[in-house]
Amino acid sequence: MRKFIAAANWKMNCTKEQAKTLVEDLLAISHTLDKRHLVVLAVPYPYLIMVKDLVGQNNDYFTVAAQNVHHKDHGAYTGEISAAMLASIGVEYVVIGHSERREQFGESNELLAQKINIALEYGLKPIFCCGEPLEVREAGSQNEYVKKQLQESLFHLSTEQMKNVVIAYEPIWAIGTGKTASIEQAQDMHFHLRAMLIKQYDENVANSVSILYGGSVKADNAEALFNCPSVDGGLVGGASLIAADFEKIIEGL
Numbered sequence: 003m004r005k006f007i008a009a010a011n012w013k014m015n016c017t018k019e020q021a022k023t024l025v026e027d028l029l030a031i032s033h034t035l036d037k038r039h040l041v042v043l044a045v046p047y048p049y050l051i052m053v054k055d056l057v058g059q060n061n062d063y064f065t066v067a068a069q070n071v072h073h074k075d076h077g078a079y080t081g082e083i084s085a086a087m088l089a090s091i092g093v094e095y096v097v098i099g100h101s102e103r104r105e106q107f108g109e110s111n112e113l114l115a116q117k118i119n120i121a122l123e124y125g126l127k128p129i130f131c132c133g134e135p136l137e138v139r140e141a142g143s144q145n146e147y148v149k150k151q152l153q154e155s156l157f158h159l160s161t162e163q164m165k166n167v168v169i170a171y172e173p174i175w176a177i178g179t180g181k182t183a184s185i186e187q188a189q190d191m192h193f194h195l196r197a198m199l200i201k202q203y204d205e206n207v208a209n210s211v212s213i214l215y216g217g218s219v220k221a222d223n224a225e226a227l228f229n230c231p232s233v234d235g236g237l238v239g240g241a242s243l244i245a246a247d248f249e250k251i252i253e254g255l
């Protein structure tokens with residue numbers, strides 16, 4: 003059965019010391035979690051090994067993620083990080099297709115399909131981000147927009163591969179803006195996403211894939227969002243950098 007996930011996306015934030023303190027604070031609430039829950043910490047590359055060590059082996063509740071991965075196996079790609087490297091240090095998840103990467107680094111649906119493939123090839127579980135810009139939402143075409151993102155980046159996957167993917171619906175107009183999707187908007191889109199999985203695959207796959215909401219999730223709105231029947235947790239940016247806030251968000255799972 004799918005997990006309820008609170009995923010932290012630290013983006014390009016924190017010094018090493020800040021990272022250590024933040025993780026230590028979060029680990030102190032491990033006892034409040036149960037087997038249905040998972041906390042995924044998507045931290046900057048230099049901290050992956052340290053955070054993995056802090057979390058410890060065989061931790062059922064906390065795990066680490068990279069925020070990106072290169073689409074090629076290896077080679078002359080100065081400054082890039084491969085799936086093989088991430089797998090070799092025991093990273094379990096990788097965020098793929100965050101809107102900041104799509105917008106600032108020109109990552110297309112086709113490129114993201116390659117990243118998904120190489121991540122799965124090396125046993126990494128992708129957290130695939132999708133979501134529409136404001137003008138698409140205002141035009142009421144968000145369902146078609148998101149459907150195309152899934153069709154072009156995910157729907158070539160086999161049934162077994164798809165079960166290892168987490169989807170994060172992140173409306174771009176809600177990321178870092180303080181503007182959260184309403185409960186109804188989140189529920190509608192998540193219901194649509196699961197219906198797409200049923201149509202493309204089957205009920206079993208649709209019930210195996212966690213679908214997270216992202217976009218200005220805060221300590222005071224997380225629980226209401228996570229209570230939507232089709233929402234399986236959240237991908238959290240800003241509020242994941244403050245231990246007390248992210249702990250409250252985790253409690254909302």
Ligand code: PEP
Pocket residue numbers: 011172176177178179180216217218219237238239240241
């Ligand atoms: C994100 O970066 O994925 C995100 C949702 O950011 P924020 O929570 O700050 O809106």
